[in-house]
Amino acid sequence: MSNMESLVEAVKAGEEEDAVTYVKAVIEEGHEVVNIVASLTDGMREVGDAFGKMELFLPEMVMAADAMTAAMDELKPLIEASAAGMVAKGTVVIGTVEGDVHVIGKEIVVRMLRANGFEVHDLGYNVNTLDFIKKAIEVKADIIGASALMSTTMPNQRELVKLLTEMGCRDDYHVIIGGAPVTQPWVEEIGADSWGENAAKSIEILEGIAEKIGKNNV
Amino acid sequence: MYRLWQILDRANTGPFCEVEDFNKKIFMPKLKEVIKKYGIKYDPDHPVSDDDDVADRVWQAACELFLEVGVLNVDTHRRIIIEESELKEALYHAPGRYLVGEGKDARWWQDRCPEDSAPPFCIFSGDITCDEEIFLPMTVAYCQEPLADGVCASILEESMGLKIKAGSPVELAGVTEHAMSLRQAAKLVGRPGMFLVAVGTALSAMAQVAVSNDQWGVRYTDARLIGGLSELNIENDAMNKIAHCMNYGCFIGNLTGSIYGGYAGRAEGVAVLETAYHLMGLTIYQANFQQSFPFHLHFTSNSGREMLWLISVTHQAVSRNSRILSTSNGFLNAGSGTEMVLYEAAAHGLTSTVSGGHLWETAVARNKTRNYATPLEARLACEVGHSVARQGMTRTQANEIVNRLLAEYEENIATAPQGKMFQECYDLKTAQPTSWYEDMFGEVKKKVAAMGVDFVY
Numbered sequence: 113m114s115n116m117e118s119l120v121e122a123v124k125a126g127e128e129e130d131a132v133t134y135v136k137a138v139i140e141e142g143h144e145v146v147n148i149v150a151s152l153t154d155g156m157r158e159v160g161d162a163f164g165k166m167e168l169f170l171p172e173m174v175m176a177a178d179a180m181t182a183a184m185d186e187l188k189p190l191i192e193a194s195a196a197g198m199v200a201k202g203t204v205v206i207g208t209v210e211g212d213v214h215v216i217g218k219e220i221v222v223r224m225l226r227a228n229g230f231e232v233h234d235l236g237y238n239v240n241t242l243d244f245i246k247k248a249i250e251v252k253a254d255i256i257g258a259s260a261l262m263s264t265t266m267p268n269q270r271e272l273v274k275l276l277t278e279m280g281c282r283d284d285y286h287v288i289i290g291g292a293p294v295t296q297p298w299v300e301e302i303g304a305d306s307w308g309e310n311a312a313k314s315i316e317i318l319e320g321i322a323e324k325i326g327k328n329n330v
Numbered sequence: 331m332y333r334l335w336q337i338l339d340r341a342n343t344g345p346f347c348e349v350e351d352f353n354k355k356i357f358m359p360k361l362k363e364v365i366k367k368y369g370i371k372y373d374p375d376h377p378v379s380d381d382d383d384v385a386d387r388v389w390q391a392a393c394e395l396f397l398e399v400g401v402l403n404v405d406t407h408r409r410i411i412i413e414e415s416e417l418k419e420a421l422y423h424a425p426g427r428y429l430v431g432e433g434k435d436a437r438w439w440q441d442r443c444p445e446d447s448a449p450p451f452c453i454f455s456g457d458i459t460c461d462e463e464i465f466l467p468m469t470v471a472y473c474q475e476p477l478a479d480g481v482c483a484s485i486l487e488e489s490m491g492l493k494i495k496a497g498s499p500v501e502l503a504g505v506t507e508h509a510m511s512l513r514q515a516a517k518l519v520g521r522p523g524m525f526l527v528a529v530g531t532a533l534s535a536m537a538q539v540a541v542s543n544d545q546w547g548v549r550y551t552d553a554r555l556i557g558g559l560s561e562l563n564i565e566n567d568a569m570n571k572i573a574h575c576m577n578y579g580c581f582i583g584n585l586t587g588s589i590y591g592g593y594a595g596r597a598e599g600v601a602v603l604e605t606a607y608h609l610m611g612l613t614i615y616q617a618n619f620q621q622s623f624p625f626h627l628h629f630t631s632n633s634g635r636e637m638l639w640l641i642s643v644t645h646q647a648v649s650r651n652s653r654i655l656s657t658s659n660g661f662l663n664a665g666s667g668t669e670m671v672l673y674e675a676a677a678h679g680l681t682s683t684v685s686g687g688h689l690w691e692t693a694v695a696r697n698k699t700r701n702y703a704t705p706l707e708a709r710l711a712c713e714v715g716h717s718v719a720r721q722g723m724t725r726t727q728a729n730e731i732v733n734r735l736l737a738e739y740e741e742n743i744a745t746a747p748q749g750k751m752f753q754e755c756y757d758l759k760t761a762q763p764t765s766w767y768e769d770m771f772g773e774v775k776k777k778v779a780a781m782g783v784d785f786v787y
């Protein structure tokens with residue numbers, strides 16, 4: 113196996129130390145940083161697919177994402193120096209809406225987004241509507257994701273869209289909403305942009321958005 | 331109660347920790363360590379485990395995990411750690427027997443052990459939201475079930491036509507309507523003192539406090555559920571609910587559902603974690619019972635083979651080693667009005683009963699869609715539970731039957747039929763099941779009887 117293959121395998125298996133060892137080796141070998149990142153991203157996509165097929169679960173995904181982060185940390189100076197000027201696929205502000213403590217679904221989406229090269233600001237749960245927006249303005253987000261698992265907290269997704277409109281910045285963000293009770297008609301009713309039916313679909317949609325805003329260069 | 335204040339104080343003084351570190355550096359590695367140390371291994375041939383030793387090892391692993399990891403307060407970012415002597419004290423003082431409900435409708439709820447001939451305590455609940463118009467008939471349908479020792483009603487999404495929003499005045503209206511209609515339903519079926527677990531419509535502590543009322547609301551002979559956050563997390567709001575319930579005097583059920591495929595990983599980890607939750611309920615939530623609903627991350631259900639194994643092991647671990655009362659909450663894949671859901675209900679009721687658990691039956695159709703649940707699924711689970719306890723069924727016999735039940739639906743879990751709504755399966759005027767669903771129930775019951783369940787009636 114080449115060092116590059118070993119690197120990808122280490123990331124997929126969540127072996128953080130090995131990932132660092134091999135990433136140093138491939139840097140030494142003089143591979144283009146863009147190619148290294150592309151291989152790593154493909155590896156993580158496989159992890160995501162395996163999660164979708166229930167071949168592996170959250171602990172394995174967490175470990176793979178950590179190994180990926182460790183490898184990316186090593187690459188950081190090179191990325192910054194590279195002429196390609198690589199950027200994240202998009203900046204996402206995400207959280208579970210006010211009054212709602214259901215977090216697992218959102219956490220899965222967060223991990224998958226990070227693994228796929230998005231910059232994610234996770235505000236946790238019970239997040240006030242204005243806090244979503246303030247954070248989005250602060251970090252110059254492209255996407256706002258709001259999770260609601262209950263009929264009684266879904267109105268806060270509507271509130272988010274309404275407030276964005278009233279503040280005059282609705283068009284600055286792609287608003288994606290999710291959670292088991294959310295449906296396409298609800299998305300349309302409240303004027304959100306898309307429905308994250310599950311983690312895999314959410315990634316697919318947001319990759320499309322990244323493409324559209326010209327941030328899909330990895 | 332003196333312990334409560336000590337424990338709550340630790341939410342402000344315990345070791346600082348952020349949630350990400352808690353999951354990755356403390357909880358996940360320790361769980362992995364105890365699974366290995368105690369040699370815990372999922373056995374697919376035994377969806378009903380008959381191995382006392384594995385149950386006891388799961389108990390030990392759970393104690394070690396809980397004492398070392400503690401519970402993270404996500405608001406203060408501090409870990410609440412319980413000392414071994416405190417855990418032992420709490421276990422020693424667990425009464426193992428409560429009189430719940432009142433008057434002629436009061437019932438003893440008593441701890442059981444695996445293969446116990448005493449029937450499980452049965453709480454009937456569809457665990458789902460419903461239309462405001464059908465709340466009363468649906469609740470009447472649940473309250474009139476002969477095996478129901480207690481009832482937990484459906485959840486309202488609207489009150490007087492207004493959408494309920496958490497923390498708003500409409501939430502207060504909704505929880506009042508919920509509590510009053512539930513009480514009314516119990517009275518209408520002639521069981522005014524029935525043990526009620528209420529109210530699921532109340533999300534905030536404020537709304538929970540608002541329904542504590544001896545006349546029309548939640549009485550101190552009733553119970554309420556206080557949820558734990560996944561995994562081994564607690565929030566301030568829950569602690570407010572605990573303090574209120576203790577003062578008011580009602581029973582507390584700690585609602586926990588470890589996630590298969592979540593941070594606890596697979597069957598072994600979920601069994602250990604779900605067992606540890608019983609210790610958390612007892613010591614931190616001051617719970618009188620545990621409401622236990624481990625579920626599969628992708629299916630939101632617990633009737634699959636690996637789920638039944640971990641349910642059986644968890645309830646055996648708890649019931650062999652403590653007097654903690656625990657309800658095993660069914661989460662089924664198929665919906666009402668299908669044969670599949672009835673087989674799933676039978677498997678869940680059977681597995682939980684022979685393992686020493688009590689029954690909380692049952693969520694159906696992956697617990698996702700409004701109006702999707704009826705008491706008939708719960709009835710089958712509880713009839714199976716009562717019958718196998720009375721006939722003195724062993725876990726080995728139960729395992730054979732559960733394997734045969736699994737053969738009826740296991741392959742269809744991913745593609746389970748959604749089934750029908752309550753109002754399609756029941757007559758709303760009489761609150762009785764439609765004849766076609768009752769016939770289907772009868773047919774499946776016959777097949778389950780042929781597998782070896784001697785139904786009491």
Ligand code: B12
Pocket residue numbers: 206211212213214215216217218220221256257258259260261262263264288289290291292293307308309310311312314457458459485486487529530531532533534555556557558559560585586587627630696697698699
């Ligand atoms: C687990 C659970 C809990 C756990 C939550 C643990 C935690 N910290 O997360 C606990 C026990 C704490 C809990 C508590 C309560 N719960 Co609860 N719970 C559930 C349950 C069974 C599963 C949720 C889950 O984790 N699913 C697994 C994940 C992976 O799926 P998911 O969340 O749908 O996420 C996927 C997609 O939706 C999408 N997605 C999700 N979010 C986002 C966000 C974005 C931006 C995107 C793009 C995509 C996306 O991607 C995810 C991955 O594929 C649901 C029932 C159900 N079937 O959903 C009830 C449910 C949500 N709960 C319910 C209720 C009533 C409660 C309580 C009020 C109970 C009580 N009486 O105390 C409390 C609420 C407390 C509060 N203030 O929030 C009701 C809500 C009813 C309603 N009003 O609509 C439900 C629907 C059950 C029911 N059918 O009645 N619950």
